[in-house]
Amino acid sequence: MASVLIIHERSDICHLLSPAVESHGHECFSLASCEQATLTLKTTAFDIVILDIDITEKPGEAVAALAKSECRPHILIITNGCNPVILEEAIRAGAWDVVCSPFTHEELGQAINRCLHHRRARMEIKNHADIKREAILGTSPCLEECLEHIATAAHSNVNILILGETGTGKELFANAIHENSKRAENNFIVVDCTNFPKTLAESLLFGHERGSFTGAAEARDGLFRQADGGTIFLDEIGDLDIEVQKSLLRVLQERRFRPLCSKKEVASNFRLVAATNRNLEAMVKRGEFRKDLYHRLRTSVIQLPPLRERKEDILPIASYHVRQICAELGFEEKELSYELHHALTLYNWPGNVRELINVLHATVQNGTGECRLYPQHLPVDIRAKVLLKRSGRPQSDGYLVADEDGACKAKGGTLGCPLLPAAIARIATRPAPPAEIESMNPQERRPEEMTAGPGSCAKPSGDLGSKPSPTPEGLVGSLAKHRPGNGFAQIVGPHITLPLPPENASDSQLLPLRTVRELAMQDVEAAYLKRLVSSSQGNFQRALTISGLSRARLYDLLSKHSLNISGT
Ligand SMILES: Nc1ncnc2c1ncn2[C@@H]1O[C@H](COP(=O)(O)OP(=O)(O)OP(=O)(O)O)[C@@H](O)[C@H]1O
Incomplete structure (x- = not known):
């Protein structure tokens, strides 16, 4: 039996829909608004949330808030209008399926069953996946979701595209995909497409015969050949030259290529993982990235969340790295004070985990000789930003800050209470x-x-x-x-x-x-x-x-x- 929540402002419609849920043996509850539902989901777990998207003013935001709840419900959209723009927004924000009215009880029941089928399959993976996470630290629900994705991806051979801001751990995740796959015994080849000299790109990727260009004294295997049986990770693929993109497309389709000046084609059984912090879709629209290559790459997409959206991960990452840094520098172990932890959570981390680690290096150095680290040990620029936040002045990046009365203010207005x-x-x-x-x-x-x-x-x-x-x-x-x-x-x-x-x-x-x-x-x-x-x-x-x-x-x-x- 599953637990289903219907969100609709009209109670008569909730009453109309609930038999479709209950007749399949599920428990059904209803609430009048997304705000109430988001709050309720903080304390009560539901498997499926049925949302009438037409009652929301900001469909994307509403769906994202519901989807991010701890129980990670499957969101089933019902709609009268079938407005493609709104539906796309909802799907991008994490909705699982859409049922357009008019629909029968049977159709709604089938959509619920499809959701549950997928949910159970996901739980199976979650329960049975013994993921080697290597150095991936953190327990936030969004990070856990990305790890689940790795568990699924590791068993297949599909191309994977990892998206995320700089320093969110794209390379770490690419490596974890390789390590958790059957290819783990073979090579994991990392290619940084940013520093790829255009003139040498083809020979580096596909190899060359002896004498194929000045300086080619020996025949050499390209990176795709080296990745045979293993994984090739194309980092910053958004920076790849458009000409090279064309050659890459063919290799992805055929899994075969011809080294420079060679008469024979070479086959390679590689698995491709690509990553970028750029918006490939926008690049496709501007003609800067090949559409066909983009579609090839995005067979399976993992979106890594920025650190500011998973602040609960800051403490485990910081504690681990402070220990590592102390060991590297030959220092006694240092503790993180509560005040420092609190200060770290107030900062925005535009450079994400990489920036956090760099800041911790400086912090440990500044705290030489001390057994506890305090905010005073942070680099000055970070400390200044944290102090500004703590002073209660509204910040331009929209952080919530406490005012004199303890009420929480967000950029542009008072919320009254952070949890209300x-x-x-x-x-x-x-x-x-x-x-x-x-x-x-x-x-x-x-x-x-x-x-x-x-x-x-x-x-x-x-x-x-x-x-x-x-x-x-x-x-x-x-x-x-x-x-x-x-x-x-x-x-x-x-x-x-x-x-x-x-x-x-x-x-x-x-x-x-x-x-x-x-x-x-x-x-x-x-x-x-x-x-x-x-x-x-x-x-x-x-x-x-x-x-x-x-x-x-x-x-x-x-x-x-x-x-x-x-x-x-
Ligand atoms: N969840 C995590 N736990 C521990 N360390 C992490 C985590 N995520 C990232 N890191 C560390 O942060 C640093 C940056 O990670 P990585 O190079 O994988 O990021 P990236 O997204 O590929 O960055 P860029 O886009 O700039 O190439 C590395 O030192 C990595 O080990």
């Missing part, structure tokens, strides 16, 4: 109980206690007792009990807003309990931590004592809420 998107903020109309707690003893200030059920929170003695899962009702109850006259000082500060729709709203606007609870928790945590930061006056140890949290947990929570205890 506009749609939810709109329906959160209930006046909220105040949240920040003054002058409680340290035991009583534990955030865990603030979110526990009414029973446990009623004890001002500090005996926390058991901690049942928090509920929104419990949360309101627990906060109410912290009012004056109940053994607690007055609660003041930013309001906690529960993401509940108005009483007269339709059922479909009420989010699942887990989502509401999660959102309320975020607000409680943020309010508490903000207060903890000011109370601890830059002293991390003091913050540990007050909060009763472990060092690791406090680091995690501060990082999650973009807070920092000592100044950079």
Whole structure:
């Protein structure tokens, strides 16, 4: 049985569609907007999301946000209009299939089954793939997806095109494809097309006979011949001269070529992996890249995400490379302070992992003699950019920055709360109980206690007792009990807003309990931590004592809420 979410603003249409899902034995839920669905997907896993694309204003963005959710749902688009531009945008953003109306229940059911078939096949690969990842570090969902792609690609012989900004790991991934394939015993030939002298390109790629040009004293095998039985990696293929592109096309079609001045053709059983950070499609349109070659290359495409879109990978990459760099330089191992990790996550990394590694080299050098690395050890230009971000000034690259009130501002406007998107903020109309707690003893200030059920929170003695899962009702109850006259000082500060729709709203606007609870928790945590930061006056140890949290947990929570205890 699969779990299916229908997104449509009209509940009568949701009711019409759900039998098509349920008649195949699947569970069906519905929500009225993509914003609600994106939030719900943070806490609840769905296999398939059925989205009426006609209700979205920005189809590409909406689909991308849904597709990136942790459970990686398959997105099935339904549409009335069949507008090819919108559909292309949706497919590019990650939609799996499209069903144009009018359609029958049977047709929708078949599309759902096709999705599930693919989903199960993908899970099989995921479960059984024992990928050698070599030096590929990180656990972000988008990186995991690229690794899954490698697992599939490794078993086939198809051409692979790896796209991604500079320094995202294209060569690393190309190597991993080779290492995970049956060709791993044979050569992995890397060709940098950027530095390819046009005049020598053909002889380098296809080889030459003795005396075929001045200086050709010996016959020589070309790179394609050397890749026989193995893999040839054409890096920066977008830089390949247009004349050479023509010869390459023939080799890709025939897997045969004629070395310079040779009478005989040579065969080579190579596998091609190409990579570029350029937009080949736009180059094709401008006549700078051959269309036929482009189509040959893109049999299977892996798009590597930039580092700024997978910040959770920064810590594992940084920790590993700091260890490596220390070993190379003969230094004692150095720890990364929380503050440094936090600073690294605030930077944009236009040069991606390569830039991160270079910066870490400089950071380790600057921290010579110290056992912990702090933001002060970063190169000055990076530190200046991070400081600007932390100062709360809106940045030109659209980063979210915390303002004085702890609310998150994005370029061009205030969001209210980072985890409370506009749609939810709109329906959160209930006046909220105040949240920040003054002058409680340290035991009583534990955030865990603030979110526990009414029973446990009623004890001002500090005996926390058991901690049942928090509920929104419990949360309101627990906060109410912290009012004056109940053994607690007055609660003041930013309001906690529960993401509940108005009483007269339709059922479909009420989010699942887990989502509401999660959102309320975020607000409680943020309010508490903000207060903890000011109370601890830059002293991390003091913050540990007050909060009763472990060092690791406090680091995690501060990082999650973009807070920092000592100044950079
Ligand atoms: N996920 C990762 N984990 C660890 N190291 C990585 C990762 N991705 C990239 N690197 C490292 O970053 C550096 C750059 O990687 P690589 O050369 O593969 O990038 P690229 O995309 O091919 O760059 P360019 O487009 O400039 O050729 C290498 O040192 C590589 O080992």
